[in-house]
Amino acid sequence: MRNTDLDFFSGKNRSGLALGLTCKLSIQSLVIATIAGCGNTPSEASDEMFREAFRVSSSGNVALLDQYQHAMQDSVLSYYPEYWKLNQNLALQPSATIVSFARRYPQSAMAEKLSADYVEEKVRAGDFASAAPVLSYVTNADDAEACAIAQVRARTGDSLVLAEFKNKVWLTTDSQPESCNGLARIMLDSPLMTSQDRKQRLFTMLRAGNSGHAFAMANKMGAPLSLTQMNQIQANPMGYLLSAPKVIAQDHAYLIFALGRLADSDLNNAISMVDRLAQGVPEDVQKYLYRTVAYIGGTTVLKNNFNAVLPSYFDKSYGFPFSPEEAEIYARQSIRFGKWEGVIRAIDAMTDQQKQESRWKYWLARASEQRGDAQSKAYAQQVYQKIATQDDYHGLLAKARLKQNYSSFPEAYQPTTSDFSRLTKDVHFQRAFALRNIDAPENYINREWNWAVRQAYLKHDDGLILAAAKRATDMGWYDRAIYAADRTEKRHNYALRYPTPYQSTVVNYSNSVSINPAWAYGLMRQESRFNVGARSHVGAGGLMQIMPDTARLVARQMGESYDSGALSNMNTNIRYGTYYLSMIQGQLNGHPVLATAGYNAGPNRARRWQPSIQNLDADQYAESVPILETRDYVKHVMENAMHYGVVLGQGNQSINRLMYPIPQQF
Structure with a gap:
């Protein structure tokens, strides 16, 4: 364990008095430093060298990192100098080097990060072939990494991956990683995208004011738009709408774009004009004009406050497919004004993944409960019963709907000697605790801790997770203890989930x-x-x-x-x-x-x-x-x-x- 009377990096003891011997480590002084008290064992002393190696990591001094890697060979943190060395010129590394690192440090936090970062670098460079051998070593991708991986799969022959990501990126108008935008561009040429899919993307991008994406989509559909015209509309949407033509497909596209720009700048005027603009256009365009005003009004509440007309505009747009974003705003606006049939329609329009979320199950039950027939009320009760078994927010709401109270938790699982023994031997938790003990940068500590919890979770080892949470709690490391205790599956300890310090x-x-x-x-x-x-x-x-x-x-x-x-x-x-x-x-x-x-x-x-x-x-x-x-x-x-x-x-x-x-x- 770390010498608790010594703050290694300041060279001072806990009372703040300068020590007679400076404990700044160097390669040559590793053994001396151990004797001097900078670590109780060679392994702990080499742990302490992490901070010095970290300082070198941005200098480009590969030779010195090699020395630190050798000196830290007894430490569970020994892979960091090599990681930093590879990361200095990651885009130039051959894939075999990344694979070698991942194999030597299997299922480790930094092998995961190195592999994921490498794939993203190669995708940015358009080198999909080099990225392909590394994909299997990325097991917990975030959104940007997942889209980069999907691009590699698509570019190396797996076109079906585009269908997997359709709901995620094709209709997303919120800010998303560039790798996801790149994946959407690949989809433009995919035969998996139907004519309806293409029209929906065009309308969605026009509504959002994403003129570049809309322009590209219209070109692919054989109905090219004029960027000059779109810029003029952007500058004066009201002026355009007062005499907007409604004859050809391009007219309809400009109409949606202009109404979206007007709604964004002057919602009340957009509301006053939408009925007139919806006359004399094809049904799908008509529906999407109402959708445009409803969605923009529903996402600009901070500026415009709530408006009771918006749920009815969503209702008028029903029948044209909803994007995941649009369905959620439809549901939320309908919930706000108690338009329960609208809530049901909105949830019905969601993706299967959305429908599986407990919040939308809860709101579907709430809406069904408002219907007068016994069958709908019985359905609501069944859903509440299922959700009420969970202890999250919606589970507690469901309990309240069922008039169920609670005053105790399930019996707390206390980690056993065997659990603590596994904790001591677990290299992932060893790294997290080692970094914590030497006051390493928080992002490294948390990455290793979260990764360790994830690995234990994948093994369904609740005992190991709770042993880690208990040890962290005893150290006063409450945030990571809570992170761990929150993630058990069958064995729980609510005292660790909900500690009461102070x-x-x-x-x-x-x-x-x-x-x-x-x-x-x-x-x-x-x-x-x-x-x-x-x-x-x-x-x-x-x-x-x-x-x-x-x-x-x-x-x-x-x-x-x-x-x-x-x-x-x-x-x-x-x-x-x-x-x-x-x-x-x-x-x-x-x-x-x-x-x-x-x-x-x-x-x-x-x-x-x-x-x-x-x-x-x-x-x-x-x-x-x-x-x-x-x-x-x-x-x-x-x-x-x-x-x-x-x-x-x-x-x-x-x-x-x-x-x-x-x-x-x-």
């Missing part, structure tokens, strides 16, 4: 401002996973991720002077965070769902999203939050709060305790 502080400060400590814990778990030093990209800090401006406001409200360093203090961060949560709850009708949304997105936005006419069920409010981050945030905090209610012994739990109807704005 319990007396959290409970006392929560009670002092009259908020539920379970809610405070639920928010804190989502914000920082109990990492005191957590910092967001926008400057929020600490356990409750408080923005500096918010901290200044809270300090002023509490009659204190603001200290920028105070947010790093556990006590101050929790005190400020619970006070601010209570403050915005008071501003937002005392409602915990509104306050949770306000904590993430700001209280003014949460207030704007309240219904304007009548009260709205809290699950409808949460699902219609227009910011994805905030939408997911509210769901996770509600879920966490319920489970912390059990952890803190608060008796029977129902998510309805927090998720009661949202009052209308006044």
Whole structure:
């Protein structure tokens, strides 16, 4: 284990006193450093050399990396110098070299990353043949990597891969990796794409204003568009629409493009014109004109607020195929306004993969329940029963629909001696703990940890995962402990999933401002996973991720002077965070769902999203939050709060305790 009295990289002990002997390692001083206390064994000393090798990794000094690789041969981290060396000129490496690395370090985190990065590099260079031998060594691809792999497969003879990715990239208008755009370009020439597929892509790209993609698609369809005309429409969509022709296919394309541009800049004018524009055009064009206004209105709520006409426009567009994006917005807008038949139609239009998600199963049941016939109500109950076996947000909602409470968790699995023995021998977890022990860069630590959890998950080894989570918890490494404990399949330990560090502080400060400590814990778990030093990209800090401006406001409200360093203090961060949560709850009708949304997105936005006419069920409010981050945030905090209610012994739990109807704005 690491010498706990020594901070190796600063050359100081934990009290901050400079040591008489500097513990900066060099190749020649490895043995001396071990004796001096920079590591208790040669293996630990060579672990400590990781940071020095890392500093060299960007210098281009291959010879020195070779020396570090030799010196670190007793370390579980020994593959890093070689990885850095290969990564310096990755695009120039022969595929055999990458394959050799992957075979010597099988199923390892950095072999996975090296292989995936190599495939992406070769795809960017158009060298698909060199990438092909490496594909089998990429087993956990992200979106960009998956699209790069699919390009290689398509270019080396596997044309059926295009069908696998059709729903993923063909109709996507949100920003996506360039490798996915490249895959979509390959699809343009594929005979697997039907004339209907091509028309749908053309209309979708026109609606989104993706003129380049639309231009390419129209050319492939034999109905070329003019970029000059599209630029003129972009500059003045209203002027074009006032006298737009509707005769030929190109006219119809320009019409969709112009209406989309108008809806994006002036939704109300687009709504006022769509009925007239939809007259005298083919049925599929008519449907897509309504789709265009409905979709753009549904995705610009931050600018335009909610509009009750949009679900009906989606209804008018039904019959023309929906993209996955469009189906979700259709469902969400219909949920917001309680248009339950629209919800059913929207979910019916989704892909099979979407339909399998618990959220859409839940909403299909909610919509079916509104029908008057006994069969639909019975179906809803059956779906709720299935979803209620899960302990996630939608499972808790389903429990509430069934009027089921819960006050305890399944019996906690305690890791055994055998589990800990496997943990000690597991090279993936060894690497993660070794990196943690030497304060390596966080991205390397987390990559190795997450990879280790994944490998244990693939082996269905819940015991190993929970042993790792327990060891991490004992170290105060809560974020990775939670990551691990969340991923067990059959054996669970909710104390490790929902830890309660700083319990007396959290409970006392929560009670002092009259908020539920379970809610405070639920928010804190989502914000920082109990990492005191957590910092967001926008400057929020600490356990409750408080923005500096918010901290200044809270300090002023509490009659204190603001200290920028105070947010790093556990006590101050929790005190400020619970006070601010209570403050915005008071501003937002005392409602915990509104306050949770306000904590993430700001209280003014949460207030704007309240219904304007009548009260709205809290699950409808949460699902219609227009910011994805905030939408997911509210769901996770509600879920966490319920489970912390059990952890803190608060008796029977129902998510309805927090998720009661949202009052209308006044």
